[in-house]
Amino acid sequence: MFFHIVLERNMQLHPRFFGRNLRENLVSKLMKDVEGTCSGRHGFVVAITGIETIGKGLIRDGTGFVTFPVKYQCVVFRPFKGEILEAVVTLVNKMGFFAEAGPVQIFVSKHLIPDDMEFQTGDMPNYTTSDGSVKIQKECEVRLKIIGTRVDATEIFCVGTIKDDFLGVINDPAAS
Amino acid sequence: MSVASDSPVHSSSSDDLAAFLENELDSDSDSDSSSESFPSEEAEDVANHRSKRRKLEYVETIVEEKIQGVTFSGEFSKASSSKLPCEHPGSFGELCFKCGRSLKEEETGVSFGYMHKGMKLTEEEVAKMRDSDNKVLQRKRKLCLVLDLDHTLLNSTVLRDLRPEEEYLKSLTHSLQDGSGGNLFMLEFMNMMTKLRPFVHTFLKEASELFEMYIYTMGDRPYAEQMAKLLDPKREYFGDRVISRDDGTVRHQKSLDVVLGKESSVLILDDTEHAWPNYKDNLILIERYHFFASSCRQFDHRFQSLSQLESDESEPDGILASILKVLKQTHSLYYEGGGGEDANGRDVRLLLKQVRKEILKGCKVVFSRVFPTKSRPEDHPLWRTAEGLGATCATEVDASVTHVVAMDVGTEKVRWAIREKKFVVHRGWIDAANYLWKRHPEENFGLEQLKKQGTGTEEKTTNDVTLEK
Incomplete structure (x- = not known):
């Protein structure tokens, strides 16, 4: 699920960036530092959308670095247990498959793939129904439900299921 | 410069929202999995474990049930089955x-x-996967094959260990992009040079038709993946079945724990016997491939490396070719007579022994001045090896003896053999058969050769044999 929230961060800036472009330098450093990272509380920071306030800088003794408290608006993405997501399949093996929804990787075990789908090995490993009408392979888009998440300081692990109504393959670029 | 002060400060409002959502979504998913209505006692039990809000709802439904007097036996069975604890596979x-x-x-x-x-x-899950995998393999008439990398399929050296006389190799390397056909690769980003064993491309191609192949190396993960890329540029042989020392379960040992094949259908090809202490019967031991001088030094061999001699193992009848024959033979024995259901009781470990026994079949061997006189000859490794290769061993000469294995010309048994026109060979003949899986022409192992080489070690003799061809 996406959220638009305000976060705060203390930015340290090297003295060489002081001058007319201080603000721009600060913002571009913030983007570089923050976008694409993952925090346990908020999930992945997808994009910074704006700066609320930049507080007063505090000069550090000895180094000359200056610390600015910056409040910024950003879009974050965090998966929740029970959430329905659309994701792209990235890896299929005999234990199940992995799918990515943006930065989040979700594992769907073969226990949670409908029983009528069977694993087929080969150069494009896949799960296929006995009549061959539905096929899950790399690059497929699937709709899945998250059944568990574990949020580390830097990583989010998710496990999901497609064994429920209205879940499963929604689009297969290889087939069309 | 401190990093600690760089950490983000969280705004409390978004935290609350996140927690609220988590709860919300949680309780929603719960109500999906457990059915809506329970008989009254059951429901009360369950309701105690739930949040207040849920409790209220349950009380309401119970009241409704009682008023309408409807039975819910169907839902009850469904609900109880979903309550079975997960075994966490x-x-x-x-x-x-x-x-x-x-x-x-x-x-x-x-x-x-x-x-x-x-x-x-978990172990149970692995066992289950092995079973289902085995069925698939049987259907495809395949077995499992675990391959070692260093000294088995290839030889690598660190660039700074290259001897001056090996510098010529640098001009012979193949580009990494080219992919197919090359044998010698320079991996500058890893500071390494790798030489693939002659015949390895054909070996992998033909073996892949009969086996599901794994790489299992004591090297680390990046090295293993890089080598897999060299051996299998199109990723058609190994897929994700590349196991490095980081993935093993026991330190300094290899184990079939992480290989998804039944022990009765896995063959192992490795140059180090003690890496597989518990799987000796699955193991096909292969003679070490020393291409670079540094590799010889590592194992304390005095002879010159193949690169220094500007030579290499022979392509059509090198060791990999003979091993491939052994693999094919074992495979065809396993799936003899249609395979499928019959093959269930078969075991590659027994079949491998059977194949070995064919090598020196019909030979009757007498040893002369090979064993110390005090020990029982039956316990000597060479005696056991010879028996494993299918030869009959004896202590005394008689008319049925075909070979005399001796280390010295002057013994009575040797003189007898020369008189009776029997083969006289040194122990290298048995060692060669052991490593190369075939009976060698006895002329190459006469005692005269032994004298010429002086006091050659057994490794030396077997290695010379491969070089000769």
Whole structure:
């Protein structure tokens, strides 16, 4: 699920960036530092959308670095247990498959793939129904439900299921 | 410069929202899995464990049930089946991948890091997967083959260990992009040079038709993956079945724990016997491939390396070719007579022994001045090896004896053999048969050769044999 929230961060800036472009330098450093990272509380920071306030800088003794408290608006993405997501399949093996929804990787075990789908090995490993009408392979888009998440300081692990109504393959670029 | 002050400060409002959502979504999913209505006692029981809000709802439904007097036997059975505790067949990032619970505190079985980071499976689940895999393999008439990298399929050296006389190799390397056909590669980003064993491309191609192949190396993960790329540029042989020392379960040993094949259908090809202490019967021991001088030095061999001699193992009848024959033979024995259901009771370990016994079949061997007089000859490794190769061993000469294995010309048995026109060979003949899986022409192993070489070690003799061809 996406959220638009305000976060705060203390930015340290090297003295060489002081001058007319201080603000721009600060913002571009913030983007570089923050976008694409993952925090346990908020999930992945997808994009910074704006700066609320930049507080007063505090000069550090000895180094000359200056610390600015910056409040910024950003879009974050965090998966929740029970959430329905659309994701792209990235890896299929005999234990199940992995799918990515943006930065989040979700594992769907073969226990949670409908029983009528069977694993087929080969150069494009896949799960296929006995009549061959539905096929899950790399690059497929699937709709899945998250059944568990574990949020580390830097990583989010998710496990999901497609064994429920209205879940499963929604689009297969290889087939069309 | 301190990093600590760089950490983000969280605004409390978004935290509350996140927590609220988590709860909301949780309770929603719960109500999906457990059915809406229970008989009254059951419901009260369950309701105690739920949040207040849920409790209220349940009380309401119970009241409704009583008023309408409807029976809910169908739902009851469904609800009770969903309450069976999950057996946690495995985990991804410490989350059970069947029920989604965090398994941080519970023990979680064997790590399968080579399939995907953070993947673990319990023993029972692995056994189940082996069973179902085995069925698929039987249907395809395949077996499993675990291959070692260093000294078995290839030889690598660090660039700074190259001898001056090996510098010529640098001009002979193949480009990495080219992919197919090359044998010698320079991996500058790893500071390494790698030489693939002659015949390895044909070996992999033909073996892949009969076996599901794994790489299992004591090298680290990046090295293993890089080597897999050299051996299998199109990724058609190994897929994700590349196991490095980081994925093993026992330190300094290799084990079939993480190989998804039944022990009765896995063959192993490796140059180091003690890496597989528990799987000796599955192992096909291969003579070490020393191409670079540094590799010879590592194993304390005095002879010149293949690169220094500007030579190499022979392509059509090198060791990999003979091993491939052994593999094919074992495979055809396993699937003899249609395979499929019959093959269930068969065991590659027994078949491998059977194949070995064909090598020196019909030979009757007498040893002369090979064993110390005090020990029982039956216990000597050479005696056992010879028997394993299908030869009959004896202590005394008689008319049925075909070979005399001796280390010295002057013994009575040797003189007898020369008189009776029997073969006289030194022990290298048995060692060569042991490593190369075939009976060698006895002329190459006469005692005269032994004298010429002086006091050659057994490794030396077998190595010379391969070089001769």
